[in-house]
Amino acid sequence: MFTFAGADGLWLHVHEWGHEKEPRGVVLLSHGMGEHGGLYAGLAVTLIRHGYLVYAPDHRGHGRSMKGGPGHLGRDGWNLLVADLRLLAEHLRTRHPHVPIVLVGHSMGSYAVQQFLLDDGDLPAAAALIGTTALDGLIARLERAPDRIGFYNAGFQPARTPYDWITRDETFIDAFTTDPLCAFPLDGDGLRNMYAAAPRLAVPATVPSRLPLHVMVGERDPLNAGLVLSDLLVRRYRNAGLTDITYRTYPDARHHLLNELNGDEVTADLVAWIERVTG
DSSP: OEEEEOTTSOEEEEEEEOOOSSOSEEEEEEOOTTOOGGGGHHHHHHHHHTTEEEEEEOOTTSGGGOOSSTTOOOTTHHHHHHHHHHHHHHHHHHHSTTSOEEEEEETHHHHHHHHHHHHHTTSSSEEEEESOOOHHHHHHHHTTOSOHHHHHHTTSOSOSSTTGGGOSOHHHHHHHHHOTTOSOOOOHHHHHHHHHTHHHHTOOTTSOTTOOEEEEEETTOGGGTTTHHHHHHHHHHHHTTOOOEEEEEETTOOSOGGGSTTHHHHHHHHHHHHHHHHO
């Protein structure tokens, strides 16, 4: 792990895996809400075996980068979070100038990647969005729901925990809910800032058409209303001119695909795609 100065000078902690002198590529992971980069160690170990270097920052308000309490991003924190990701990607480009960089974002981290691509889509060689959705469509549904966790868990009753919706793997849920650096939302300002970005994300016209994009979602992920919103997301990228889009859906799987009961299958699909797009 190393520390890195974010967009406003906040020190961010970055998990680092692999020591290849001549890697096939660099994978930059953008984690979800209420978690941290260390949760992706399993994926990182697999990628290392395939010759990649892997980096995962603890986003501001998360993990060891937390300052001011869980989920507190600070003033204009959402845009700073995306700017942090861009600065780290630029740093990795300088550090590893001769290999491609692939962005991989899960859930909230996938929204950060979506916004990154609007302004800096020429920087990565490819991007993968996991457990993602059309954020504006999700917000519209949440506005009609009296309780956010109840909304997510509605299809999984009787629920054992408030987080049954993230995966069928009860072992992961128990580890997630007992991890002191997991299981919290963004604070009010952070959520409002992220939601304010949704109209921009809905119009990906500035994303380079040559960019390979991989969208991976569970068919029972409540963020997507039975794939309606992930279908919409993919359609928007196709309408924007992207031609190399891989769209994978997984029957019965929920939100946290890499930690689902079929997580090995999801990981294998993701690694195979990364190998293809990095050559």
